[in-house]
Amino acid sequence: MGVTSPLKAQTHSRSFTTKFLPYVLYALLPVALFRFYFHSFPSPLSSTDQLPHGNRIILTSSSSSPSSLSLSREQETANEAPCNYTNGRWVQDKMGPLYNGTTCGTIKEGQNCISHGRLDLGYLYWRWQPSQCELPRFDPNTFFHLLSNKHIAFVGDSMARNQLESLLCMLATVSNPNLVYTNGEDNKFRRWHFASHNVTVSVYWSPFLVRGVEKSKTGPDHNELYVDVVDERWGSDLDHLDMVVLSMGHWFLHPAVYYEGGSVLGCHYCPGLNQTEIGFYDVMRKAIKTALKTIIGRKAASGDGIDVFLTSFSPSHFEGEWDKAGACPKTEPYKEGEKMVEGMDADMRLIAVKEIEAAKASANQFGGLRLEALDVTKLSLMRPDGHPGPYMYPFPFGNGVQEHVQNDCVHWCLPGPIDTWNQIMLQVIKRWRR
Template identity: 80%
Template structure:
């Protein structure tokens, strides 16, 4: 590209005449770049700004590199819950998308202290979710949540946050319990969908009239969401709890084994390997389908969310705690750690596979530890409206798996948005290096 300022070394007159034309020639290019790759801006509240905010540039080259590194990388896995007087991001009594059994406030939960905590990562700050930043970054895009009821729980959290700034219009719903739904934000042409797919792969869920076990085909993706991948720009996968149920697994057209299937002539193999294969199949399908057509996609895999039953879930097990665990009170171990490890390992392997294609970004949404520390965030008995209105019952069913809305699960979406924002910053800087003239505008 010819340097538009070259004429200044020959003649002052030529420079004076040429510069205005150069400016008007570059202006539409700059506007074009800013429209398709907009700059991100930090949160306006000072105590919510990311650590070592890279928007404040210094004259030192090494300092710039350090700031860029801090701005684009952060481990949200480790940290602690700290008290936050600002409270929740939205009012649960006015958000129309919350599933009734997770609407703890409207169901009369009396203790509201669980709403006043925020996750503080060890290496950086996690900004409070700003709906306008989300709208800015995902304008004209489609984000889909795919998986089990935890995917739906996270989706409803996001919708409630966004509804504080713009009204989501429900444009599609289908299936029992509204398991397939789609919303549209006309203000920014953003589509938000949820796909019920508790295993990610093709399966037959057990029922009263069907088999006593789930039947899973671990090498075949569930096309109820797979068929729409070409029209999705950001996908958030979430599975785990349904793999604890009895199941028979199929691979390559034959029985692979089963998990808890007494009376059937199948090899007991547990559920860990089947879950690993299901995740591998889902990620591989997304990468190949999006990579083959040349379109990019952002892929997130939300890690396993531990439950907090004190006792057996079906034998009056409850989650009565009203505060988060402290660091020394709870460690990640056992099944919770194993489920998370499988998801992290498969995502890392998928990242390697995705390198053969352009435009694919994959990241683990590691929420296992931060969720483990929040035994106070579940509906508990308030999965039902005012469960103790007529006095204390001998036994009240508790939900210690899903999360109250508002509640700790809102943090999952804060991390999701922050990762997308940091990706945008990194992409913008890389493009500025390739086209330095555009970086001046």
């Protein structure tokens, strides 16, 4: 019964039409409203469908058929390029850091600028704005979700430790890190465990990445490096590591004698040793090659995957003598174009970037090996205000301003600009998981 076709409806009498027409209209009204709503407004996206700014898919009209929508999603995915975090500028940020120096117990004393009495806290309220994309605020819960049941190791010099402590402090805002291992002078080998997500974070002191003998008061007054042999203090643990963050550079500036294949290769700044001066650039390149080749070779042989980051060189900001009260006195970042990456800073950065790209080509033949340069040289160069300076010691001017005060213009205050390194690292990990 009822109207089943417009053509049949025309054969009925006028009274029949008059009697049943209102019911037909009432029946069609919900259908019309349904089509109007779902073809006039975009469907809400779930949290897993959110795409970076500039790559978001928007449904605009009823003309988008299922086939065209599928094609547009494929095109968006294919055209989505990784964000380039290398270039950008520092912009003011009212939110400030996730943590402070008085609540995080893992910060090395020399980088705990707040507890050491630094009063000009404006350096805490800046964020890095890449030129062509957004850099989201670090989300500890996302990090834990992506790296649950994983072991992350920071390997290298004191900059590796600096970055490690930044990460620990940000993660500690949502979960408590338990120190489960410590060894070596100045606790240079440590390990923490986050029981909430079964995440392990370790730091390995290895300033050259390869095997080396550090200068000392009782030994030689120069470093000795074996550029073709990895430092097994971390290399022997590769079977247990899921992600490695390598960091080195500053220790290559010190006097050293280099060995390769059991013979002396040359030296850097070694008057009186009767060795050939060869500088340190090529040696640093060889050390990176050895480290990356070892990681790829051992992980490929075992069939296990690993994620590898190589942090580029972080420039220092000494102005004048290192022991003067104003050795790094600036209180704001450099403006865009005010400071350029050049000279030694540019050369050391380029070595890291080129070697990680070369290693990628080698790793592509194996599954599960992902490598990336954490290119932080420029964003670090533009932050002369982020170092401890005289606040590497507690309250250095408590008894008035002294002419000679040791300054640290190499490492970074925590919290501080180095937190951005881990922000970028998390975004790369998110891209890998996608």
